[in-house]
Amino acid sequence: MDRRNFSKQMIYAGMAVPALKSGSLPDPHEASDLKEDIKNLPAREFDVVVAGGGTAGVVAALAAARNGAKTALIEGKGYVGGTVVEGGTALHSFFNLWKAFPGVEKRQVVRGIPQEIIDRLLLVGGTTGHGDVTGKIDYDCVCTAIDTELYKLVALEMLSEAGVSVFTNTLVAGAVKKGSAIEGIITQSRMGRELFKAKCFIDSTAYGDLSAYAGAEFKELNDHPVCNSMALGNVNIEKMYAYLVSKNALGDLAYGIRDGKEGQIIRFGSESGYVIRGKLPDEFVDEVVKLGAGLITTTVHDNYLMFIKINYRMPVSPTNRDEVAKTELIIRKNQYKTLELFRKYLPGCENAFIARTSPSLNIRRGRTITCDFDIPLSEVIGAVHHDDDILVYGFHDSAPRYQIKNGGTYGLPYRALRVKGIDNLLAAGMLITSDFQAHMSTRNTVCCMAQGQAAGTASAICSAKKIGTRDLKYSDLRNTLEKGNVYFEN
Ligand SMILES: Cc1cc2nc3c(=O)[nH]c(=O)nc-3n(C[C@H](O)[C@H](O)[C@H](O)COP(=O)(O)OP(=O)(O)OC[C@H]3O[C@@H](n4cnc5c(N)ncnc54)[C@H](O)[C@@H]3O)c2cc1C
Numbered sequence: 001m002d003r004r005n006f007s008k009q010m011i012y013a014g015m016a017v018p019a020l021k022s023g024s025l026p027d028p029h030e031a032s033d034l035k036e037d038i039k040n041l042p043a044r045e046f047d048v049v050v051a052g053g054g055t056a057g058v059v060a061a062l063a064a065a066r067n068g069a070k071t072a073l074i075e076g077k078g079y080v081g082g083t084v085v086e087g088g089t090a091l092h093s094f095f096n097l098w099k100a101f102p103g104v105e106k107r108q109v110v111r112g113i114p115q116e117i118i119d120r121l122l123l124v125g126g127t128t129g130h131g132d133v134t135g136k137i138d139y140d141c142v143c144t145a146i147d148t149e150l151y152k153l154v155a156l157e158m159l160s161e162a163g164v165s166v167f168t169n170t171l172v173a174g175a176v177k178k179g180s181a182i183e184g185i186i187t188q189s190r191m192g193r194e195l196f197k198a199k200c201f202i203d204s205t206a207y208g209d210l211s212a213y214a215g216a217e218f219k220e221l222n223d224h225p226v227c228n229s230m231a232l233g234n235v236n237i238e239k240m241y242a243y244l245v246s247k248n249a250l251g252d253l254a255y256g257i258r259d260g261k262e263g264q265i266i267r268f269g270s271e272s273g274y275v276i277r278g279k280l281p282d283e284f285v286d287e288v289v290k291l292g293a294g295l296i297t298t299t300v301h302d303n304y305l306m307f308i309k310i311n312y313r314m315p316v317s318p319t320n321r322d323e324v325a326k327t328e329l330i331i332r333k334n335q336y337k338t339l340e341l342f343r344k345y346l347p348g349c350e351n352a353f354i355a356r357t358s359p360s361l362n363i364r365r366g367r368t369i370t371c372d373f374d375i376p377l378s379e380v381i382g383a384v385h386h387d388d389d390i391l392v393y394g395f396h397d398s399a400p401r402y403q404i405k406n407g408g409t410y411g412l413p414y415r416a417l418r419v420k421g422i423d424n425l426l427a428a429g430m431l432i433t434s435d436f437q438a439h440m441s442t443r444n445t446v447c448c449m450a451q452g453q454a455a456g457t458a459s460a461i462c463s464a465k466k467i468g469t470r471d472l473k474y475s476d477l478r479n480t481l482e483k484g485n486v487y488f489e490n
Helices: 003-007 055-066 112-123 148-161 209-213 237-246 282-291 321-345 377-381 436-442 445-465 474-483
Strands: 043-045 048-051 071-074 127-135 142-146 165-167 171-178 181-189 192-197 200-203 226-233 252-258 261-269 304-312 353-357 389-393 410-413 425-427
Touching: 048 055, 048 445, 055 071, 055 112, 055 148, 055 200, 055 445, 112 127, 112 142, 112 148, 112 445, 127 261, 142 148, 142 252, 142 261, 148 165, 171 209, 181 209, 200 209, 200 445, 209 425, 226 321, 237 261, 282 321, 304 321, 321 353, 377 410, 377 436, 389 445, 410 445, 425 445, 436 445, 445 474
Parallel strands: 043 192, 048 071, 048 200, 071 165, 200 425
Antiparallel strands: 127 142, 127 252, 171 181, 181 192, 226 304, 226 353, 252 261, 389 410
16 A cells, blocks of 8 residues: 555544454545544553554663653553564674674674663573674674563563553554644554553554554565564474584574573574575475575574574565465465474474464564655665764674674664654654665664664653654753663764
8 A cells, every 4th residue: 555545544633544344445545434533532641652562662662761751652462572572583783793804893882771681581591692603604693592482571571660551452553643743642452442642652563553644654665575483392403403514504503591501502504595505405495495484593492493484475565464364374384384394304303393483474674664864775884973873783684795884883863763744753663764785784673672762762852851853952862872871983
């Protein structure tokens, strides 16, 4: 759906569009005749409302609340964490890319709340810690894998400690505008429809739902496959690893904490069809490539492969519910076929079973929201810093093809989070950055978390000062971020 059609479903100045009749296909033209009187909705009032409690949203809500804002976090699922607990192999990366640059030190460039979450997870055995990736490909990366279930618990505990009002199982379903500002978000839950008012809003829904409902400009680039990552239980990791080594088919390798023991394998495997072709049986390689199955996996526990990705190219953007419904079935069939292949061809996986799948498709892109600034690849790999940096980041998913200059960092400016044309809305997460290769850096979990800290902090200041996001003094934001242990290099 393009922006113009989508906008017909928007809600302006107190008029809202109700849910479509069940069983009918959405026709935005018909639907726009149906009006909802928002005056009758139960209303709640906050300083900051964060839409989407995923990778970026959890950190945004923590930052907003810790900086004094009365904060609500609205999350459609029954838990928080988003793609970090469903799709991503591991958290990449708290560190710079240093290996290709002799003399450059490895240094931790993302700290603050993202590192605090890792520290909390360490206390309960919920992470591998930061492990260097080596191996045949020598992927220049530090891998920080997490126990996805403990992440959900720890994140909810931290939100509760910070005083965030968490509304899980609650869907952001619309926006009420007053001029160029959002007045409130309409939500849908089993308690019916409600209105959440606030001074400042953050869209961290990944899909950009809130921005789109509020009439922001967006693109639907559909330039990535979607995925459903599954976990396999009952796997003998050492046996599988030994087999890959014996066939010279091991791409990545990292060591860290597994089930409380240091120095264990926590990441291993190979890109399907790349390192393994000609080394593992052709019929296995051909099939996994056809199925879109990735063979790089991480693990926090013995006998458990946390993420086996099953990728699939949809013909349209994953905002299309009806195509997504078809894709959910295709991918689940492909997961089962992949399991059968693993059992047959990979020693150590003979008795594996599917221990976990994602409750719905994981996306790498939904809507890309137009913000005041769109960071280009040249600035990412050119290690450019700005007068309004809100974080520094040093990882690129396509390294070593794309490296940050001299193993350094680039800065993401505050402008990159301000949703164009809306006075009180910031975006954080995979929904910013249109350039494919620039996005291959900014979309990574650790960058999304750092964006969350910046967006939450900025929103808290804006709401306290009763100002729009464009009136925020950078020095105020910078000082507060530094107090929150955010690391800068300019
Ligand atoms: C298969 C896959 C593998 C990946 N591998 C890695 C990796 O190894 N390392 C890495 O660093 N990055 C990886 N990434 C990228 C990274 O995981 C994501 O880009 C990042 O987690 C996105 O964070 P986010 O906060 O933007 O979105 P999410 O974490 O997805 O959060 C969005 C949240 O919003 C909620 N939501 C959405 N719409 C609504 C609504 N209308 N109302 C209420 N709630 C809503 C969702 O339920 C979700 O909780 C991977 C991504 C995928 C898909």
